Amino acid sequence: MEIMNIDGQHDAIVFFDVETTCPDPFRILYEFGSIYVCPRRLIELNNTSYKTLIRPDDLDILTDRSWKNLSEKGITREDLVSAPHFSKVADTIYHILHDRIWAGHNIEDFDCARIKEAFDGINKPAPEYRHLIDSQHLLTGWFGKRAGNMKQLDSLAAYFGSKKQVHRSLDDVRMNLEVVKHCGAVLFLESMCPEILPQTSWISPDEVSIYSTYAIPASFYDGNPKIRIMHHDIDLKLHCSRLKVRFGIRKFDNANRRLTFVVDASSLLCEILDKCDVHAEQLYKDFGGNSEWLPVVHRVYQSIRLRLKARGETHIERHQNGSFTNQRVESSNFDSAELERLIIPGNFVDAYLSLDTFDYMEKAGIRLVADKLIIHH
Incomplete structure (x- = not known):
């Protein structure tokens, strides 16, 4: 079986x-x-598919449990007795795999090791991949845990309403390809059409399950940030009520007129943000990041810094004597003097916060960006 080159530049994926x-x-x-x-x-x-049963060296070593499992897949003892020994199909499998782009689900931890063991068992060099695409690791990073146990292909298949995984090699390979395409389509639509497929909802700190937070790489279309903080299967966004202002407005970037201020944080909010820090920093280091990671919580004061948006807009509501005054503030036209009078130590704010990551001038970390503020004064 000869493997074709697709366009003179791109080889087929195996x-x-x-x-x-x-x-x-x-x-x-x-x-x-x-x-x-x-x-x-x-x-x-x-005309490029290939499948083969393989006769083990010693069929008697198989336990009753193994034979029952094989029977459930439609494989009999006679099927294995008449199947070729690995030595008879090794050259074909080597030709299929060697110096190719390999893809599969959980192949890095499982299938690759089994292939090497089989070739070692007949004293032949094992095939080596040019590139490896493990859909378990890829989809755990990009698709999150919304489909359940990402190690099991049938969990993903069930999520998309596909037929039950039969655990036969060729059927599972084709299911793997379909799952990858489904996941890719969902991620594309979520990134390009957030108004149709929203990925976020605001939750208060007491609604957060700390053990359900995790970090994943940002989608190709998300731009900045490069890491997303997730809660269950959506981006973590926090609605924090009655945050007491500790330090008022600070202009730290005159060119972009970005404004920040500091508020006290509850023990629960600090615990959540600390956990988010752990997840994001670990993923950042896994990506090869080497900037100094700045913790999001200031431990001396048990406080956090909030940032108003530099692009787009932050929606601001002023609450005074039980009545609301709505003011939509464009980022290019912040009245910083007015905000300095409103956001002062001792006043309280309700904040709707996004958790964005940054890596700038050898400093990295999580930035808390206020999409909406309600200022009580």
Whole structure:
């Protein structure tokens, strides 16, 4: 089987999967399947699929549990007895995989190791990949945990209403490709049409499950920030009531007239933000970031700094003597003098906060940006 070059520059992606027996006492390879996929259109190329059962060295080592599992997949003892030994299909599998772009679900931790073990078992060099695309790691980072256990392909398939995973190599490979396309389409629509598929909702600190917070890379279309702080399966945005102003307005960027001020933070809010710091800093370092990470909570005062938007607008409502005065303030026309009179130590604000990350001049961290403020004075 000859692998085609797509356009003179882009080689086909090899989606593959191996099936093994239950781990009692060993994981024994008994099936391999693969397809070739056009990287530009994400479609399976005609006449490039390959699948084979593989006869283990010793069928007697398989336990009753393994045979029951095989039977549920429609594989009999006779099927394995008549299947080729790995040594008979090794050259074909090597040709399929070597120096190619590999793709699959959980292949980095599982399938790649099983392939190497099989080739080691016949004293032949194992194939090596040129690039590796593990959809488990990729989708955990970009799609989040909204579909449940991302290690299991059937969790993703069930999320999109696909048929149940059958745990046969070629079927699973094709399911893997469809799941990747579904996830990509959802992420694209969320990024390009946030008004149709909103990713955020405001929640108060007491509604936050700290153990459900995590960090993921920002979507390709999000621009800044490069890291998103998530709560369950949506961006974490906080609605904090009655924050007491500790330090008033500070103009820290005269060119863009960006304004910040400092408020006291409750113990619960500090705990949430500290956890967000841990997730974001770890992902930042995993990406190779080396700037100094600045904690979002100022521990001496147990306070946080809020920033008004420099682009777009911050919606501001002034609350005085039980009545509201609404004022929509354009970022290019902040009346900083008026805000300095309103946001003063001792006054209170209700803040609707986005958690944005930054990396600037060897400093990195989480920035709390006020999308909306209600100023009580």
